[in-house]
Amino acid sequence: MPVNLVAPEAHSLLPVPGVELGIAKAHIRKPDRKDMLVIKLAEGARVSGVFTTNRFCAAPVTVCKQHLAAGHGIRALVVNTGNANAGTGEPGLQNARATCEALSGLLNIKSEQVLPFSTGVILEPLPMERLLAGLPQCVANLGEQHWFDAAEAIMTTDIVSKGASRQITLGGKTVTITGISKGSGMIHPNMATMLGYVATDAAISQAALEALIDHAVNRSFNCITVDGDTSTNDSFIVMATGQAGNAEISDVDSTEFQQLQDAITELSIELAQAIVRDGEGATKFMTIQVEAGKDVEECRKVAYAIAHSPLIKTAFFASDPNLGRILAAIGYAGIDDLDVNAMQLYLGNVLVAEHGGRAASYVEEQGAAVMQEAEITVRVVLNRGQANATVWTCDFSYDYVRINADYRS
Amino acid sequence: MPVNLVAPEAHSLLPVPGVELGIAKAHIRKPDRKDMLVIKLAEGARVSGVFTTNRFCAAPVTVCKQHLAAGHGIRALVVNTGNANAGTGEPGLQNARATCEALSGLLNIKSEQVLPFSTGVILEPLPMERLLAGLPQCVANLGEQHWFDAAEAIMTTDIVSKGASRQITLGGKTVTITGISKGSGMIHPNMATMLGYVATDAAISQAALEALIDHAVNRSFNCITVDGDTSTNDSFIVMATGQAGNAEISDVDSTEFQQLQDAITELSIELAQAIVRDGEGATKFMTIQVEAGKDVEECRKVAYAIAHSPLIKTAFFASDPNLGRILAAIGYAGIDDLDVNAMQLYLGNVLVAEHGGRAASYVEEQGAAVMQEAEITVRVVLNRGQANATVWTCDFSYDYVRINADYRS
Structure with a gap:
């Protein structure tokens, strides 16, 4: 819906x-x-x-x-x-x-x-x-x-x-x-x-x-x-x-x-x-906000790597704060000189990862609470420049497969 | 399976x-x-x-x-x-x-x-x-x-x-x-x-x-x-x-x-x-073969655009010869000077598209028959050079979503 x-x-x-x-x-x-x-x-x-x-x-x-x-x-x-x-x-x-x-x-x-x-x-x-x-x-x-x-x-x-x-x-x-x-x-x-x-x-x-x-x-x-x-x-x-x-x-x-x-x-x-x-099969509306990048291009790369990952989209469908999948997507987004230890990852307002790993303050219950929302913001702070980019996407559900498997039939 | x-x-x-x-x-x-x-x-x-x-x-x-x-x-x-x-x-x-x-x-x-x-x-x-x-x-x-x-x-x-x-x-x-x-x-x-x-x-x-x-x-x-x-x-x-x-x-x-x-x-x-x-939820094994490109890089781009498209993968899951989705993926693969009128698309041995549209000889029943197979080759002949690339992938099913939505729970 x-x-x-x-x-x-x-x-x-x-x-x-x-x-x-x-x-x-x-x-x-x-x-x-x-x-x-x-x-x-x-x-x-x-x-x-x-x-x-x-x-x-x-x-x-x-x-x-x-x-x-x-x-x-x-x-x-x-x-x-x-x-x-x-x-x-x-x-x-x-x-x-x-x-x-x-x-x-x-x-x-x-x-x-x-x-x-x-x-x-x-x-x-x-x-x-x-x-x-x-x-x-x-x-x-x-x-x-x-x-x-x-x-x-x-x-x-x-x-x-x-x-x-x-x-x-x-x-x-x-x-x-x-x-x-x-x-x-x-x-x-x-x-x-x-x-x-x-x-x-x-x-x-x-x-x-x-x-x-x-x-x-x-x-x-x-x-x-x-x-x-x-x-x-x-x-x-x-x-x-x-x-x-x-x-x-x-x-x-x-x-x-x-x-x-x-x-x-x-x-x-x-x-x-x-x-x-109204994305096919959507149950969640996701805002991917990438901040403090060197240029808009690299911010968009990171935002789209997250927004396109079927693994991330299915985890959001399941309301599972499987945040490692987001780190993985940031890592393969194509910024060759990215220092993964310098960036922060937020789910909603919750700081999830910094210093290359899970934030010391992070409690999974907080992440799980954010994941229950229908509208979720993923915020990545690259800490390497002044540029920002935002991408909107939705999760990936059974219904996406059903709709696209049935489209012509 | x-x-x-x-x-x-x-x-x-x-x-x-x-x-x-x-x-x-x-x-x-x-x-x-x-x-x-x-x-x-x-x-x-x-x-x-x-x-x-x-x-x-x-x-x-x-x-x-x-x-x-x-x-x-x-x-x-x-x-x-x-x-x-x-x-x-x-x-x-x-x-x-x-x-x-x-x-x-x-x-x-x-x-x-x-x-x-x-x-x-x-x-x-x-x-x-x-x-x-x-x-x-x-x-x-x-x-x-x-x-x-x-x-x-x-x-x-x-x-x-x-x-x-x-x-x-x-x-x-x-x-x-x-x-x-x-x-x-x-x-x-x-x-x-x-x-x-x-x-x-x-x-x-x-x-x-x-x-x-x-x-x-x-x-x-x-x-x-x-x-x-x-x-x-x-x-x-x-x-x-x-x-x-x-x-x-x-x-x-x-x-x-x-x-x-x-x-x-x-x-x-x-x-x-x-x-x-053994891809998560796989029901079909797909070989994406891109031929006659200018270089291996562009052949791989086209092959991966096809192999990554959720729309194509769900169509294969449904055994639906929705070949337009393959043409669309070729079109957005990132070859800026691609002449879509010069290429041919084959599903198995069946010529599906050429001259920028459906091949005159194509009969949907032939495409549908190929789609019933468990192993399917998609062949794209770019007709602009000597390079080739092959990528193997699988389709995208309900089970992919189920497996990845459940992975941590």
């Missing part, structure tokens, strides 16, 4: 002026399930995206990058679940383009103004007939109120839908930010099997938007891992319609930029953490 | 002249279980070792390296299970040295002529009283015939014991090679939570022995992974007593060296594969 995560209330997802959403049940994978989403953007919206680093990136990812680069402005996004259109070669690219073409015809825009997204099974051809039949359904029910349904339409193995809103005031104008995300397995940064869409009505220049998305993604979606598998389809999109009436933000040193960046980053962290809380 | 692996027959493990083995039940972890082993070597034996690269290496590993470097010649090895003596700081080093000291007194040798090994729980102090009480028991029953018992004495979560023998003829003399190994979790190269001991009565120079062990370990124990966790205690030791009567081998280009190296490498592969076949 998801760890301290419930689906958003429908009314809590605030409409964003200039953003309409339409949903369809296209029967792509399962009957009678919302599985398609179209997002329509008002003219003049600015859009920026970050995509998977997987070399086997899916056809829609390739097309997204081309269409963003084409520079005609983005007016619509189309998402299907149930099929990833990945590992599908040239026919996959044709199908992604045909999807854009069909939607552009319905909306009377250019094909290059559409971004396509797919998530689901890899290596299967996209069922184009059902997908194309779903498009007019989506377009027929476009509306600004449909964020809740949109969050549900993009789910795959997710147990609960994920979405959140914020409002801030920029230069006297109320600005709304609403986002949705999906994903619960094949989760690893750069990027996870995740789709994330954040929209705002703030006015912001394209260059400032791109700076903002980098900042936000590096502190949110690029800090989560469920199983270390980097998906072929990950995409994170920020859309800004400019309809809030604020003066366009273009100076990245301005207060307004910082305010908007902070709000979107905070919302992105919430959406990213929701993916971990 | 172990995949096509049964314990060796007692009579199949041949004595090696100059090597005596003694076993004790020292109650270190569980009552009435063989958990200590002493190996005594005749004077003049040559010994070489390869150890974990984990920065949190265990105290006995540190002491082993010091004693090998001391150059007094090694006359005895002592192994305990149930406690790894890792993450134990300075007291752990003192305990490892005290163990060597005690055994050296019993055998009338120098303390620096003893190599200590521990495997089991990390971060717990070594129970010295029980361990020291076990030493005289081991010494009291030293004998050349005890390889079978020795293989059992070093087991931890292993289901079956692991050992094998070979005989070859070198310069007209019969040479015997016998080895044992242990390990089934926290298995990843450089090295795995594994202990491996191979003894031969061949006469070989120290320099030639060191060349040989590197060759053997890089083709055996450094090619296996169960869960990607590199242990704190891994050790692989080759011992050569020189009692076979062959002319001492010192030329690494000689036929005799090649013959001995081939035989020890082959035996090491058998012992290493046995660890994977």
Whole structure:
């Protein structure tokens, strides 16, 4: 069951002026399930995206990058679940383009103004007939109120839908930010099997938007891992319609930029953490915090070594303070000159290890008490520099195996 | 259950002249279980070792390296299970040295002529009283015939014991090679939570022995992974007593060296594969073969990306030919300039993917048939060079979670 995560209330997802959403049940994978989403953007919206680093990136990812680069402005996004259109070669690219073409015809825009997204099974051809039949359904029910349904339409193995809103005031104008995300397995940064869409009505220049998305993604979606598998389809999109009436933000040193960046980053962290809380089979939410390293890179290495270790993840599932497994992971994280005698390891607030061994003050009952919590912080203090990094992950349970052994059957 | 692996027959493990083995039940972890082993070597034996690269290496590993470097010649090895003596700081080093000291007194040798090994729980102090009480028991029953018992004495979560023998003829003399190994979790190269001991009565120079062990370990124990966790205690030791009567081998280009190296490498592969076949919860034995890469390094990257993916391992557990997950792993393996359209993927002999997508000839029933086998080869042909690499691993089952969630309880 998801760890301290419930689906958003429908009314809590605030409409964003200039953003309409339409949903369809296209029967792509399962009957009678919302599985398609179209997002329509008002003219003049600015859009920026970050995509998977997987070399086997899916056809829609390739097309997204081309269409963003084409520079005609983005007016619509189309998402299907149930099929990833990945590992599908040239026919996959044709199908992604045909999807854009069909939607552009319905909306009377250019094909290059559409971004396509797919998530689901890899290596299967996209069922184009059902997908194309779903498009007019989506377009027929476009509306600004449909964020809740949109969050549900993009789910795959997710147990609960994920979405959140914020409002801030920029230069006297109320600005709304609403986002949705999906994903619960094949989760690893750069990027996870995740789709994330954040929209705002703030006015912001394209260059400032791109700076903002980098900042936000590096502190949110690029800090989560469920199983270390980097998906072929990950995409994170920020859309800004400019309809809030604020003066366009273009100076990245301005207060307004910082305010908007902070709000979107905070919302992105919430959406990213929701993916971990709903990690396949998750029973615990773990924060891995590595401090006082020489640089962020080595802090992340240590954090991911811990976050990816099946031995550690199963020990957390069992609520077993088997802390030796954490020391082992720190030891193989790849810092060649690490002085294991100089570092400290904390479980929650409990000092567990220092001077290369168990802390003299450590009492196993204290560790065991921390392990009973649903949310646990593992803190590693390397004591060799000023850099820090945080990674969020979940434990590894029987249900992870069950879910992934059964996924296609 | 172990995949096509049964314990060796007692009579199949041949004595090696100059090597005596003694076993004790020292109650270190569980009552009435063989958990200590002493190996005594005749004077003049040559010994070489390869150890974990984990920065949190265990105290006995540190002491082993010091004693090998001391150059007094090694006359005895002592192994305990149930406690790894890792993450134990300075007291752990003192305990490892005290163990060597005690055994050296019993055998009338120098303390620096003893190599200590521990495997089991990390971060717990070594129970010295029980361990020291076990030493005289081991010494009291030293004998050349005890390889079978020795293989059992070093087991931890292993289901079956692991050992094998070979005989070859070198310069007209019969040479015997016998080895044992242990390990089934926290298995990843450089090295795995594994202990491996191979003894031969061949006469070989120290320099030639060191060349040989590197060759053997890089083709055996450094090619296996169960869960990607590199242990704190891994050790692989080759011992050569020189009692076979062959002319001492010192030329690494000689036929005799090649013959001995081939035989020890082959035996090491058998012992290493046995660890994977007995991998925690394993139901499938997987060979990941990556061919035609630019260099061995990139072939190993791809092989390990596949071998470590929980999504792939659970799909194999489910006998589900979810080949898209393999493509995804190839894509995130870290080869930045990989042309995914140029490579081929085979499951067994079945061509599954090429030209960046599913092979036109592929029929899912063929993939499904291969997945039913207990031993499966995944073959990736990168088509960008001449290098190859092979990695052996196992699948990921409910039992892996159960074993690791329960390990300390």
